[in-house]
Amino acid sequence: MLLSKRQPSSAIQWIEKAKYHKSREPYFKFLVNPHIRYAAFLFVFLSLWFLLHVFCFPPTKTRPLPETQYATTTVAAVSTATYEVHQNPKTAAKSSSPKCNGRVSVYVYNLPPEFNMGLLDDCSHLNVYTNMCPHVANHGLGQPLDNMDLASSDSNPWFATHQFIAEMIFHARVENHPCRTWDPAKANLFYVPFYGGLHVSSKFREQNHTIRDALAFKLIDYLQDQPTWHKHNGKDHFIALGRTSWDFMRTDSGPDFGANCLLNLPSVNNMSVLTVERNPWKGSNQHGIPYPSYFHPSTLDQMLTWQRMMRQSNRPYLFSFIGAPRKAVDKAAIRDEMIKQCMESTRCKLLRCDRGNPQCYNPSEIMRVMQESQFCLQAPGDSFTRRSTFDSILSGCIPVFFSRHTAYTQYAWFLPEEASKYSVYMDEQGDESKRIEEKLLKISKEDVERMRAKVIDMIPRLTYAHPNASRSDLGFEDVVDVALEALAQHVRNKIQDNLATAESR
Structure with missing residues (x-):
C-alpha cells in the first residue's frame, strides 16, 4: 500500500596520529628548556596511550547498512539497496550491537537467492496490482x-512503508541483531528468510496451482536437506510472512483468490509462522506480528521525542474513520454504518478512501487525522486485520474494534492482556455499534x-526499528526484539513438551 526508505548512523572511527618533531638543538637545551621538556613528556604520554588503545582495545569493524535511493531507470539500483544488508561480514554483525541477553540465539539460513533477494530482481512484477520497486528499496522500508x-x-525515521512488506524489514533487522549467531550449534532458533508474501502476490493470477505452489515445495525440499532441520524436525x-495467513492456505472447497498451499504443508506446520494475520481457528503454529507503519526510529531519542509529541497533541475530534466502503455483504454493513454515523456527527473526522482519494495514500494526512482524534474506528478490511490499527496506536489514538479478530486474537505477544486498558470494543452485531x-x-x-x-506507552514494541539501528542505539525493544524473545520461549516449551511426551511412552 505505501512505501519508504532510508537511514544512516555509522560508527565513526578515529585514530590519533602523534607527530614526532625532530629538533636540531643540542640535547642539553632540551633539558633546560621547560617548553620543550613539556612537549616531549606530552608526546611520550600520548604515544603510550595510543599504543595501549590500539593493542588492547582494537577499533570495532562496524559497517552500517547502506543507504540507497530508488532509481526508476534500473532494477539493479533497488537490488543493490537490499542486497548489501545481507552481505555484512560476520565480524560486523557480531560487533555492531551489544551482547545478547542469552535467552535468544538465532541462526539465519543463507537461502538460495530464488527464495528472497533474487525475487527483487523482478520487483516491478512482485504484485499484480502495483509496482513494488520503490517499496522494496532500503531493506523494505x-x-x-x-x-x-x-x-x-x-x-x-519516516518512510512510506508498504503494509505487506514486514518480511523484508524483519529479515534486515535479524541480519544485524545482537542475538544472531553464526554457529548453528549455538542456536535455539533457526530463521528461514523466505519472502513468501512477495512471491505469492506475484502469482495471484496464476491459474496453474502446480506453478503457484512450486517455490513452497522447493523451500521444504531445501530445508529437509539441512542437518539442522532434523534435530527437532x-x-x-x-x-516471517508479510501477508495474511489466508494467502498461504488455499483450500479445494473455498474460493480461489490466488493463494498457495505453503501453510498447509506438514513440514511448515512443524515450524512457527509469524504473519500479520493468523488464522484464529487453524493457526496453532501461527503468531501475529504487527503490520509495519511509517515510523522506523534508529535511536531512543527519536522514540521518546515522538511519544512526547503524541502526549501533547491537541485532539479536537472525539473519533475518526479512515477507509472506504466494501462491496462484500459481510464487510459492507459495519463500514457503511461507520461512514453514516461519522458523516452525521460534528465530533467525527471522516477520511473517505473510495474513488481514489489521494489523501488516503498520503501518510502525513493519515497521521494528521489520527493525531487529531481521541478514538480511531478500526473496521475489518478485506480480512479481519488492518494496518490502520498500528497507524492509530502510533498516533496516540485509542483504537475502537468491532471484531475480536482484528487485534485481540492476533497479537498476543504484543498487546496487553486486558484489552480495556488500551482499546474500546463494540460488537459489530450488537446495538452499541449503532450508537458509536x-x-x-x-x-x-x-x-x-x-x-x-x-x-x-505501547508504541515502541509495535514499531519496526530501522535495520541500521543496534540495540545500544535504540534503548527499547521493537517488534523484532519482542518476537524473538517470545519465539525462543515458545520453542523451548514446545520441545520440552515433545520430550516429555516421548519419555512417557
Missing part, C-alpha cells in the same frame, strides 16, 4: 518521507487519558 515530524533529524525453525458516538461519550475524561497514556 521504501521511500523516505520528508514532510513528517522529526524528518529533519540527522537520520530521518523443524520445531525450532520459523518464517453515544458509547464513546460515556467514557470519562480520566479513563480516556489513562487509555491514551497506555496506547502511547
Whole structure:
C-alpha cells in the first residue's frame, strides 16, 4: 500500500596520529628548556596511550547498512539497496550491537537467492496490482518521507512503508541483531528468510496451482536437506510472512483468490509462522506480528521525542474513520454504518478512501487525522486485520474494534492482556455499534487519558526499528526484539513438551 526508505548512523572511527618533531638543538637545551621538556613528556604520554588503545582495545569493524535511493531507470539500483544488508561480514554483525541477553540465539539460513533477494530482481512484477520497486528499496522500508515530524533529524525515521512488506524489514533487522549467531550449534532458533508474501502476490493470477505452489515445495525440499532441520524436525525453525495467513492456505472447497498451499504443508506446520494475520481457528503454529507503519526510529531519542509529541497533541475530534466502503455483504454493513454515523456527527473526522482519494495514500494526512482524534474506528478490511490499527496506536489514538479478530486474537505477544486498558470494543452485531458516538461519550475524561497514556506507552514494541539501528542505539525493544524473545520461549516449551511426551511412552 505505501512505501519508504532510508537511514544512516555509522560508527565513526578515529585514530590519533602523534607527530614526532625532530629538533636540531643540542640535547642539553632540551633539558633546560621547560617548553620543550613539556612537549616531549606530552608526546611520550600520548604515544603510550595510543599504543595501549590500539593493542588492547582494537577499533570495532562496524559497517552500517547502506543507504540507497530508488532509481526508476534500473532494477539493479533497488537490488543493490537490499542486497548489501545481507552481505555484512560476520565480524560486523557480531560487533555492531551489544551482547545478547542469552535467552535468544538465532541462526539465519543463507537461502538460495530464488527464495528472497533474487525475487527483487523482478520487483516491478512482485504484485499484480502495483509496482513494488520503490517499496522494496532500503531493506523494505521504501521511500523516505520528508514532510513528517522529526524528518529533519540527522537520520530521518519516516518512510512510506508498504503494509505487506514486514518480511523484508524483519529479515534486515535479524541480519544485524545482537542475538544472531553464526554457529548453528549455538542456536535455539533457526530463521528461514523466505519472502513468501512477495512471491505469492506475484502469482495471484496464476491459474496453474502446480506453478503457484512450486517455490513452497522447493523451500521444504531445501530445508529437509539441512542437518539442522532434523534435530527437532523443524520445531525450532520459523518464517516471517508479510501477508495474511489466508494467502498461504488455499483450500479445494473455498474460493480461489490466488493463494498457495505453503501453510498447509506438514513440514511448515512443524515450524512457527509469524504473519500479520493468523488464522484464529487453524493457526496453532501461527503468531501475529504487527503490520509495519511509517515510523522506523534508529535511536531512543527519536522514540521518546515522538511519544512526547503524541502526549501533547491537541485532539479536537472525539473519533475518526479512515477507509472506504466494501462491496462484500459481510464487510459492507459495519463500514457503511461507520461512514453514516461519522458523516452525521460534528465530533467525527471522516477520511473517505473510495474513488481514489489521494489523501488516503498520503501518510502525513493519515497521521494528521489520527493525531487529531481521541478514538480511531478500526473496521475489518478485506480480512479481519488492518494496518490502520498500528497507524492509530502510533498516533496516540485509542483504537475502537468491532471484531475480536482484528487485534485481540492476533497479537498476543504484543498487546496487553486486558484489552480495556488500551482499546474500546463494540460488537459489530450488537446495538452499541449503532450508537458509536453515544458509547464513546460515556467514557470519562480520566479513563480516556489513562487509555491514551497506555496506547502511547505501547508504541515502541509495535514499531519496526530501522535495520541500521543496534540495540545500544535504540534503548527499547521493537517488534523484532519482542518476537524473538517470545519465539525462543515458545520453542523451548514446545520441545520440552515433545520430550516429555516421548519419555512417557
